[in-house]
Amino acid sequence: MQGAQRNSLRLLQWMMAASLALPIALFVIASTISYTSTKDIADREIERTLDVAHEHALKVFETIDRCLAELNEVVRGLPDDTVVSREPALHRRLKRLTDSLPQLKSAWIFDADGKALVNSLASPPPELRFTDRDYFYAHIDQAIGTFIGMPLTPRPPYQGARFFSMSRRRDSNDGSFVGVIQASVLPEYFESFYARIGSDPGSFFAMGRADGVLLAQYPRLERDLRLDPGGPVGQNIAAHPERGLMTIAWPSDGIERRIGYKRIAEYPVYVSAGLETSAIRARWFATMGQHLVFGIPATALLFLLLAFAFRRTQHLQAEAAARREAEEALKHSQRLEALGQLTGGVAHDFNNLLTVIRASVDLLNRPQLTEERRQRYITAIADAVARAAKLTSQLLAFARRQTLKPEVFDVGQRIQSLHDMLATLLGPAIEITMHLPAEPCLVSADASQFETALINMATNARDAMQGKGRITFEVEAVTSAPDMLAPVSGSRDLTGNHGFVRVAVGDTGVGIPAAQLGRIFEPFFTTKQVGQGTGLGLSQVFGFARQSGGEVTGTSEVGQGSTFSLYLPRVPSEQLPQRQAPNTAPAVTGSGMSVLLVEDNIELANFAADGLTELGYSITLVDNASDAFTELIADADRFDVVFSDVVMPGMTGLDLAKAIRDRGVGVPVVLTSGYSEALSQEGVVGFDLVQKPYSIEELSRVLHKAARLHRVRDGAAE
The missing domain is CATH 3.30.450.20 (PAS domain)
Structure with a gap:
């Protein structure tokens, strides 16, 4: 506080000096220009x-x-x-x-x-x-x-x-x-x-x-x-x-x-x-x-006013300090209230998920459990874990720290394919209207995050209409998006010269008051009752849009409903990849494949090691990247693939992967992370990535694919 006071006084002193120096400098410049x-x-x-x-x-x-x-x-x-x-x-x-x-x-x-x-x-x-x-x-x-x-x-x-x-x-x-x-x-x-x-x-x-x-x-x-x-x-x-x-x-x-x-x-x-x-x-x-006739009196007057302001500021320092303390106390209270609302919503959702998991585990421990019921409880646990991962993804989406997996897809076709799921999600009292273009509207974005953003906007519209009304989905190609703020860290510049695709979700709900419209994308702001939601739905849409190089806007009129518009950079049609069959392959056996597993969390490391060992993989477990790099330098031929966590103390998994590549060590690297700021900003820079939480089946397929591709490249090089 005292430093701020000194800075304000110093600023006034500089302004007093500038009130003389600046006119003189301007006069010199003006004189030169005038003479010329x-x-x-x-x-x-x-x-x-x-x-x-x-x-x-x-x-x-x-x-x-x-x-x-x-x-x-x-x-x-x-x-x-x-x-x-x-x-x-x-x-x-x-x-x-x-x-x-x-x-x-x-x-x-x-x-x-x-x-x-x-x-x-x-x-x-x-x-x-x-x-x-x-x-x-x-x-x-x-x-x-x-x-x-x-x-x-x-x-x-x-x-x-x-x-x-x-x-x-x-x-x-x-x-x-x-x-x-x-x-x-x-x-x-x-x-x-x-x-x-x-x-x-x-x-x-x-x-x-x-x-x-x-x-x-x-x-x-x-x-x-x-x-x-x-x-x-x-x-x-x-x-x-x-x-x-x-x-x-x-x-x-x-x-x-x-x-x-x-x-x-x-x-x-x-x-x-x-x-x-x-x-x-x-x-x-x-x-x-x-x-000079006008400049000298004006400069003198400005200097006198600044001198008066300097003296006045000195007399008001005590009052200003008290006012700042009061404002800081108020802001602190507001932050605590907002944090309490966020943690309450997150705790509510996680407690529901933990309850499902805990009850399913208790039921699995009962004797004489039928296979059908055992499978039902296992499925319930898997679904709860998936919903928990989605909730975590929403938190990361608002923070713009999730690692996106962009792919090229047609927005109109993707929304059409979600029609039945949306109808079930929104309920029979909601009328769904879609206005989709005849021509393809291609974007390069994370399809899963896009679907999540669409569902969040639809759910928000359903709640605003209290479960009854009409929701309109509209897709169109536009030449520009609303003026965006400065690009955020980790966002991708995809605008090029192809314009944007606008996805609008409109409802016939109660609308949003103008005083609240500017806060609708804040994670701490929600109009729902305490414990009924995290307030992260629209925040996820905002974070996904900004990290994808786009924007999201909202317009509303009380009593007339609201419209939320998601803008994503459009890409040319030639970037659309060939349609591929979905990957439903089961877990791949290791057949003695040697894996260097780098993970600082011992429980997670043991889980991955045990699962891979049961599939026939040979596992060498290391708890930090530095020791893993030493193992590779000593004898890289022992390993077929490196599987490393990204976030670790000291040398990160991404640093390890780059060091392996720069050193020319011929071992493929697969990374894993639930959150990494480095990955959100830089991407995986050419390495395979498995998102946490992952299954052993998914992990085995990725490890086997990485090792197989490496062997194919080595064979071609020979």
Whole structure:
């Protein structure tokens, strides 16, 4: 009791510590998840913004490119003199073009010597040559399509904002170089657009050529910048040339940013969009700050409540101890009452059986007893022993400790074969109705235990109807059984994928109150009068069902009767064995067969030894497994078979059998037991088993069969 009190206080102390540690741990985990989520959201925002910037730049370049192509078609094949003669008209056309496109500063037509023939700024154009500009000399040697130049400052007398160029080559009819058509593009047009779509704090945009020359940037550049292709930016782009995401310190200002980039289709230009990592962290801090606003007061309140509970628990220890003592006393009283009810029922049944045995023995001792009466008394003793064994089996069935002998049988046929016996058992006032399926419903279970379970359910129904009414037996295949508890020790997993067979026994009796329905399978619970039963009938059904891998349920309504449903795992029809004739063979003589009998109960050992000796067996009696194993190791050829009890002090009979097999001793082993937890859990693992109580006739047949099979195997091996 004091230990429990200390444990409760220690638990509260741990809870107080956990009320601080757990929120902190959860906050750390949540922070990590939130930071990852914030980064993912930022990446998705960057990619969406990047797609917008990419589509904008693509349309601008395509528009300018189409304009250059149209101008090239206008002047294609015209000599320079003709172009000069049409300069006023061409000037107006170029001016309308630049006025309609806000991204353009100016448009130009140059001859082969770099002289401006026409431009949109002045008419006629000044006598200047532009052969040193990249947008001109890039086209001299070969046709390269549309060329995008680096940012430039206007050459006097022209003034205004900086620009970068888009230009195309002018070719003669024979393909020779005759000049250039060029458009001056305003970087500030892109930067203004970026300012509109990049309203979030820390937003960043850039547009640059594939060789690292920046064309536009937001926030705007204070100086020209060319990115190093071998630097971090160039390396990332080289690894993923079409598009990607990277976290770098931008060379122009050294600020760390999360940047996405994408190449503009058909142009050697990249568009970038990004956010400063400090802005991403600021979002994360804001989110976690909201959690802290609520989390810190809640954690503090929980800690204070636990501290109060700790102090309160200390004050209530004396009261709790007294209450537990009172509850324990009540439980003890209930256990004694239940145990008294069980022992009373068992004692009642055993006393009836012992009375039959004692009276039969007394009558057998009378002189001048006729053979017919002597046989009747012997039969009465045998029947009483069989009923006592059945009662013991019921006790073991509830404990789920009996050793089952599963066999495959058809449930419908087995119930049909019991019809006459059930009719006699239930009485003429009980109407029996059976609903059996046409197709086989096969199960793998202990047939004897199944019949016992069926009889127990039928008897329980008869008692509920006070001997008058209707009992319905129904068999059907179902796909699943009700939810079962965790598998018990010793139960078999047979469910497979074949479903279950449901055996329902319904009656028209008085029904079971809902308050008692949950206790109907308890061995200590019965509605019968004291001494009129053990209360083990439904308990045997429960234990048999659970150990067979199935379940049993009960439903009832007061005044309407009850239905008990037994679920057993179904097996496929191909597992049904061939029908065999029943074994009615008498005892088999020993003919000098040598048996090593291992039994620690001297009375039972003498009974078995005397019975087998009368049948002609040669018996060597040993009272423990260790000595028996020593005898076998010394001279195993002396024995034809080993017959051993399972439950013995020290080395068990099952241990002996396994040791004989592992050592390679060529002597067959037959085991016997009335109860063994090891057998109920592990089974006989390949050894023959004779259940107690057994007859000498049954024992002789099993020993003879084991020895004969061993000799056949040895002969085949030779």
